[in-house]
Amino acid sequence: MSDTIVAISTPVGEGGIGIVRISGKKAFVIADKIFRSSQQKKPSQFETHKLHYGHVVEAGGIRVDEVLLSVMFASQSYTREDSVEINCHSGIVVLRKILNLIIKNGARLAEPGEFTKRAFLNGRIDLYQAEAVLGIIQAKTELALRSAIGQLGGHLSAKIREIREGLLDIRTQIEANIDFPEEDIPSVCLKKIFKKAEEARFRIEKILENAEQGIVLRKGILTAICGKPNVGKSSIFNILLRKDRAIVTPVAGTTRDTIEETIDLKGIPFRLVDTAGIRKSKILVEKEGIVRSQNSIREADLILFMIDGSVEIGEEDREIACVVKDKELIIVLNKIDLPQKISPQRLCQDLDLKAKIVRISASEEENLPLLEKTIAESVLQGAVHNSAGEALISSLRQKESLLKAKQALVNFKQGIEKKLSEEFLAVDLKEAIDCLGEITGETASDDILERIFSRFCIGK
Numbered sequence: 001m002s003d004t005i006v007a008i009s010t011p012v013g014e015g016g017i018g019i020v021r022i023s024g025k026k027a028f029v030i031a032d033k034i035f036r037s038s039q040q041k042k043p044s045q046f047e048t049h050k051l052h053y054g055h056v057v058e059a060g061g062i063r064v065d066e067v068l069l070s071v072m073f074a075s076q077s078y079t080r081e082d083s084v085e086i087n088c089h090s091g092i093v094v095l096r097k098i099l100n101l102i103i104k105n106g107a108r109l110a111e112p113g114e115f116t117k118r119a120f121l122n123g124r125i126d127l128y129q130a131e132a133v134l135g136i137i138q139a140k141t142e143l144a145l146r147s148a149i150g151q152l153g154g155h156l157s158a159k160i161r162e163i164r165e166g167l168l169d170i171r172t173q174i175e176a177n178i179d180f181p182e183e184d185i186p187s188v189c190l191k192k193i194f195k196k197a198e199e200a201r202f203r204i205e206k207i208l209e210n211a212e213q214g215i216v217l218r219k220g221i222l223t224a225i226c227g228k229p230n231v232g233k234s235s236i237f238n239i240l241l242r243k244d245r246a247i248v249t250p251v252a253g254t255t256r257d258t259i260e261e262t263i264d265l266k267g268i269p270f271r272l273v274d275t276a277g278i279r280k281s282k283i284l285v286e287k288e289g290i291v292r293s294q295n296s297i298r299e300a301d302l303i304l305f306m307i308d309g310s311v312e313i314g315e316e317d318r319e320i321a322c323v324v325k326d327k328e329l330i331i332v333l334n335k336i337d338l339p340q341k342i343s344p345q346r347l348c349q350d351l352d353l354k355a356k357i358v359r360i361s362a363s364e365e366e367n368l369p370l371l372e373k374t375i376a377e378s379v380l381q382g383a384v385h386n387s388a389g390e391a392l393i394s395s396l397r398q399k400e401s402l403l404k405a406k407q408a409l410v411n412f413k414q415g416i417e418k419k420l421s422e423e424f425l426a427v428d429l430k431e432a433i434d435c436l437g438e439i440t441g442e443t444a445s446d447d448i449l450e451r452i453f454s455r456f457c458i459g460k
C-alpha cells in the first residue's frame, strides 16, 4: 500500500486514446518529473480533476508524446490516494514507453485490480461494491449491466450492514452477561433478542430469494450443444450467434475443438458451447474432441441435445441420452425441412428423457424464435426481468456467506430454545456476524481478497 503503482488502464493496441494511471504518495512527484505543461506549471500545483495540455518528456527533455494530464487529490480520487491520469495516444510503443518512464521514476507496475483493491482498503467502497465494478466491466448483457450498476450503488451493502449491526447489538447484550454469570439474562430480554435474531434471519432469507438470478446474470448460463456428428450443432451455434463462427460441412466429425461464445437472450447471458459430435472414433484428434464434449456436458448448466429428425434414432443418440438425462435439458429436433423419421410424440419415452422438444430447421431457419424463447424460459421462467433493478447477490461467494450466516442464526435460535449458556449463543452470533462481514469486507480474509481482486484486469 505504501508503493506508488502505475498501469495502462485502456486495452493495449492501436486506438484514439490510451490512459496511463498512477496512484500513491509519489504520484505527483513523478508527474512533475515527466510532464511539461504548456503553461509552465507543475502537476503538483494543478487543481484536482482538471485536464492540462502538455508533453511527456524523458531525460534531456525529449518529447515522448503529446498528452492531456489530470491530477486527482486523494480525498476525491478512485483509490483515495493521490492519482494522476495521462491521456496519451494509444499505440503499443508509446504506451509502454510512458509506463516504463514512470516505473523508472519510482512507481511499480500495479497488480490486477490493485487500484480497486486500494479503493476498498482505503474505505471508498466495500467489497460488495468492488465486485460490482468487476460486474460492470464483465457484463455481457444490458440486464447484467443494470444489475451491476445497482450493486455499485451499495443499496444491498447498506442492508447487510444494518442486519450485521443489529446482530452486533445482540452480541453485546449477551456478552455482558457472560461477564456477570451470576445474573441470568432476564426472560423479557431473551424474548427481545430472540425476536431480533429471527428478524435478521428473515431479512437474510429475503436477500437469498433472488440470489440465483444475480449469479446467473453475472456468470451466464453455460449451455452446451451436444449430439452425434452431423446433426447440425455448429449450424445452430452460428445462427444463435448470428455469426459464421464454427465450420459447417456435410462431413460427420467436422467440429473437433469446443468453441464458446456468449449470446443475449432476454437479457440473460448464455455461454453457448459448440461441441464435437459424440461417437466411437479411432481418430486421435476426434477422440480428444469427444472427451472435451463430454467435459462440456458435465460442466453445463443447460444442454441443447440435438437430434437429426431425418434419420432414425441410433445407438449414438441413445448413449448420449443416457449421459445427459440428469441435466437441465432441451431436445432440439433438427432438419424438419427433410422427410421425418422420428415422431416427436414418442421421442422422450423412447429415449427415457424428460425434456421439452423444439422442432427446427437450422438450414431453413425455421422455428428459431421458438427455440430462443424456450432456451430463455428454461432459466428462471423469465423472472430475471422483474428484479434486475434491485441490487442482487451476484457471486457464489456472497451467496455462501449468506447461507452460512443464516445457518448460524438457525443454530442460535435452537440454542435459545434449548436454553444453552450465553457462551454457546455468542459463538453462533459471532459466526453470523463474521459471515455478513465477509460480503461487505469487514471480516474478509486475505485469501478472499486475493480471490476477488485477481479476477480484475491490470489497470482497474
Ligand SMILES: Nc1nc2c(ncn2[C@@H]2O[C@H](COP(=O)(O)OP(=O)(O)OP(=O)(O)O)[C@@H](O)[C@H]2O)c(=O)[nH]1
Residues within 6 Å of the ligand: 228, 229, 230, 231, 232, 233, 234, 235, 236, 247, 248, 249, 250, 251, 252, 253, 254, 255, 256, 275, 276, 277, 278, 334, 335, 336, 337, 338, 360, 361, 362, 363, 364
Ligand atoms: N437439410 C438440412 N440440413 C442441415 C440442417 N442443419 C444442418 N444441416 C446440414 O447438416 C450438415 C452438418 O451440419 P453441422 O452443423 O456441421 O453439424 P454438426 O452437428 O456440427 O456436425 P459435427 O461437427 O460433425 O458433429 C451440414 O451439411 C449442414 O448444412 C437442416 O436443418 N436441414
Ligand SMILES: [Mg+2]
Residues within 6 Å of the ligand: 233, 234, 235, 246, 247, 248, 254, 255, 275, 276, 277
Ligand atoms: Mg460441428
